[in-house]
Amino acid sequence: MKRVVITGAGAVTPLGNTAASTWRALCEGRSGIGRLTVFDASSFPVRIAAQVRDFDARAAIPAALGPGRLGRAGRFGVAAALEALRDADAGPGTYPAEACGVAMGASVGRPDLQFLVDTGLLRQRTGRPDAFLRQAPRQVLADNQNLPLSAVAQALDARGPAIGTSTACSGSGHAIGEAYRCIQEGDADLMVAGGHDSLTTWCDLLGFSLLGAMTSEWNDEPERGSRPFDADRSGFVVGEGGVAFVLEERDHALARGARVLAELVGYGSTLNAWRITDSPPDGSGAVQAMEAAIAESRLGPEGIDYVVAHGTGTPGNDLSETVAIKKVFGEHAHRLVISSPKSMAGHLTSAGAGLNVLAAIGAVRDSLVPPTVNLDTPDRRLDLDYVPHRARRTRVSAALINAFAFGGTNTGLVVAAHPEET
Template sequence: MTGRRVVVTGIEVLAPGGIGAKNFWNLLSEGRTATRGITFFDPTPFRSRVAAEIDFDPYEHGLGPQEVRRLDRAAQFAVVAARGAVADSGVELDRLDPYRVGVTVGSAVGATMGLDEEYRVVSDGGRLDLVDHAYAAPHLYNHMVPSSFAAEVAWAVGAEGPSTVVSTGCTSGIDSVGYAVELIREGSADVMIAGSSDAPISPITMACFDAIKATTPRNDDAEHASRPFDGTRNGFVLGEGAAVFVLEELESAKKRGAHIYAEIAGYATRSNAYHMTGLRPDGAEMAEAIRVALDEARLNVEAIDYINAHGSGTKQNDRHETAAFKRSLGEHAYRTPVSSIKSMVGHSLGAIGSIEIAASALAMEHNVVPPTANLHTPDPECDLDYVPIVAREQLTDAVLTVGSGFGGFQSAMVLTRPERSLV
């Protein structure tokens, strides 16, 4: 079954400043930012007090009172996005063998907001050393086990095939989709509902990133705080969100007349086995993931029209990534437009990889490369074409999207137009 080709036929995105794939794309193509001062809690005690929050009402997006009570915010995002992706695809799941429909959900930190909120309740605001379980929400156990995300999505869409949570830090969103692609290729499923979700904007998360100074302290200018590849960058802006896709085997999708956004032509992941948060400056492990993804896609480096970068806005990551592009693409790296959408929607940890896959597919759909917002002062060590400030119209047939995560995870995915001839 290795000859099966896998395509994206449905997309739904919940992102800061743009709920729904259309609104999300409008934000990106217009170069608008959705970063602001934190409103979810009092951020006064923290070093970094800015984030990219979503204005999300679960009831407006079809969740009922029992679902709202049961589900953590990130799980709510995942369910809403899954339903939206299925609706966008037009696939009639109730006509399919449910054992041939699977789910993969990526998440870096699971039900962080729910756990943070519940701890405050059972500990009486942190005053009790021995917490009082009598005050806990009845579904608190679901917050403790990230597998509940996949279960909830499977229940929401009626999928009874393989159901998995992938948690590989900030590459979870790429890896969950990559795993789903492999399940279809090997014949274990015909349709996969795949993506990722994270809602990490909570006191505990902000404290963790404050401790290692990974997030920006640019609190007086939240709109321009996320500055990937800019010489004045000083850390990333935490975000939240979800993106979910319907993935199908190409011939089946064509047979039912589905709209096809892109083919997932290549995927690979590697680890640097080096440091929990550190990166080797030569970018070797990311370059290797890119090389293998291109080989799987049967593409030469010159075929890549656009790179959707990880682009977190930390000096270490941006320079590591730049080195990886040069190492893997050679001279073509200098001719290839690159951009980071984290400049507009922040870094939603495990969710961002899927959100960036959505951006890559939509860039192909519209033949527009989204910009890197807030890039005014180029870093001499980041000397590629980072598409500053304004989107660029460009015919785009093949996109490389990459991710880098704490723990040394490095992942790469290649999206192409399915009509491209394999060579």
């Protein structure tokens, strides 16, 4: 199998509109959660979210790629991918077009939920079952998850593999993992991989609220709302954004003089076959994904120093993930450092795993582990080291990245220091 390295990173998140600013905010323990502004949420049970701010899509995305045709989430993803390409000093001509590809995780393309609700109200009001609101063709395109993928391919002149994944909160984990496989197996020399999402519409928030998945207890103190592993956790805080990376075949990357950020050495993907919204109490599914990623890395459990947790702040998920980590690592679980970027950035859903990969790369590179903020009250059932409140200086030679999703899909990825960069 060919070796795969990460040579570029890009991000548009509630913590910053670049990978560097996002990483700084994570290390500073700075929250990107605030009151919802994308719609009037004053009558909603949940009135907070982690939103991207001060982002200018037309400045970040060339006119030739049609930023006006992209939806909100797609703009985040394309901007992150373009930053990653710049960071890797890669573009058209770096490799043959057929050796370059794109893999992006995103929520499945669908009409805006507001549009569907308005259409339903129109039919109810008119009594006509065939009544339908007019929708511009451009809007139909904007709702398609493949449009951002195509824009990134156009920017790179990529004519190799094109992979779009829609596996909810593990979407970017699957996209990065499948891009890794493409390079390992010789189907590509370079892949742009990551994810983007923006589920901050009123229908999305109402749906998550009705499921009981979101916290409604911190509307007056938004920055305290996301509380992974804390005894007072009561649900996740929705976020939005895009995160992307450039993955390359190692020998080719070194031959062209690319700077290596880290090496991707393991990937596991599983399905719980349990419940749509709940994690299995015994951690199954997550256990198998972590074990598969670690086995492929050949590092063994004790070769992992840091676990970037899925860590949503829902009561069941955090307990299930802790149980799973203990099963996978045994006694070594108590020597690990574990933290959740969602405590600061909220849940970026399809882009969440990408943010966790960014945290892992930074930890390996800088020997600095971002904290889990808001971990004020220990839960006696959660007795591992979740790095509360402040970033910690510690050597990280390898990190495991977790992502678990509604529907029961799980991914594990292992990122390690590249020998030449150590």
